[in-house]
Amino acid sequence: MEYTVEIPYTCGKANRRMESIIHMSSMPNCPKCNSEYTYEDGQLLVCPECAHEWSLEADNENVEDTKVIRDANGNVLSDGDTVTVIKDLKVKGSSLVVKQGTKVKNIRLIDGDHDIDCKIDSLGAMKLKSEFVKKI
Numbered sequence: 784m785e786y787t788v789e790i791p792y793t794c795g796k797a798n799r800r801m802e803s804i805i806h807m808s809s810m811p812n813c814p815k816c817n818s819e820y821t822y823e824d825g826q827l828l829v830c831p832e833c834a835h836e837w838s839l840e841a842d843n844e845n846v847e848d849t850k851v852i853r854d855a856n857g858n859v860l861s862d863g864d865t866v867t868v869i870k871d872l873k874v875k876g877s878s879l880v881v882k883q884g885t886k887v888k889n890i891r892l893i894d895g896d897h898d899i900d901c902k903i904d905s906l907g908a909m910k911l912k913s914e915f916v917k918k919i
C-alpha cells in the first residue's frame with residue numbers, strides 16, 4: 784500500500800464525518816474489500832479501509848449504454864433480433880422505399896434518431912427508426 788488512510792479513525796473531526804457517512808446507507812460497499820465505510824470524495828468514492836478509490840461516473844455511463852429501445856408495440860429490441868417494417872418507409876436521398884412487411888434480420892441497435900442499423904436484402908445497409916418496426 785503506498786499510503787494509508789488513518790484520518791477517519793484518529794481525527795475527531797473526521798470521526799464525526801464517518802458517523803454521518805455511516806448513517807447514509809446509500810453508499811455502495813467497496814468493490815475491493817467489501818467495506819461498508821465508503822464515502823464520497825468529489826467524483827470519487829473512497830474506501831478508508833483499503834484505500835481503494837473508484838468512480839461512480841463509470842456506472843452512470845453504463846446505465847446509458849443499456850438504453851432500452853422498443854418497437855412499435857413496446858417490445859424491447861436487442862441486437863440480432865428480426866423485425867418487420869410496419870409501414871412503407873422512404874429511404875432518405877433516394878427513390879427507394881422499404882415496403883411495409885419487409886423482414887429485417889439481425890438488426891443492430893445504435894444511438895441516434897434512427898436507432899436501428901441493419902441490412903435489407905436488395906436494398907443494402909440502412910438505418911431505421913424503432914417506432915416503425917415490429918419484433919417477430
Ligand SMILES: [Zn+2]
Binds near residue numbers: 816817818
Ligand atoms: Zn476497500
